[in-house]
């Protein structure tokens with residue numbers, strides 16, 4: 001099926017209040033342009049260099065989301081344009097994003113990544129760390145980052161009950177920070193294999209790659 005048809009099918013299967021991030025990592029600009037021509041304006045990448053190259057080549061009304069693990073020494077390359085950083089997993093990283101955002105006189109929207117998978121390969125805060133962070137005066141003093149919500153990745157498994165459990169965990173945390181931080185409105189959970197469950201559990205933003213662009217090499 002074509003990228004255009006895939007996009008239309010997915011848009012049809014998700015509610016209006018859920019934002020679709022088209023995850024275009026490893027895909028050529030020609031594929032992204034096909035999605036762009038079909039109306040897609042939000043793209044997700046997991047490597048800063050690749051995202052920056054695509055930002056330079058693509059139309060300027062695109063919102064670029066950094067969905068991967070962020071190395072602090074590379075924040076400077078995306079600070080000018082990035083629309084949302086999903087994978088913020090430390091105060092140190094948040095401070096670097098704040099510092100680089102200041103140089104462009106910007107406030108960069110960020111999501112705090114929460115570790116929800118039972119497997120331990122994924123990055124992110126656990127519950128306790130997150131609750132400590134949001135009371136930390138250093139965190140509260142940052143002016144050039146805006147925390148918009150949480151991001152999480154469920155375990156890569158066929159066990160749907162486990163995936164649902166993990167999404168319920170992050171949804172509960174989301175409810176907590178939603179009452180404490182006024183700018184919070186985004187819960188980024190759900191990928192090609194699990195976005196239906198994620199939406200049932202309260203996702204407001206899904207990150208979908210292979211179901212739009214086909215399998216990656």
Ligand SMILES: *Cc1c(COP(=O)(O)O)cnc(C)c1O
Pocket residue numbers: 023025046067068153190191192193207208209210211
């Ligand atoms: C690659 C990736 C996705 C998209 O995965 P698909 O299974 O291709 O939909 C979503 N989120 C993150 C963080 C990713 O790295």
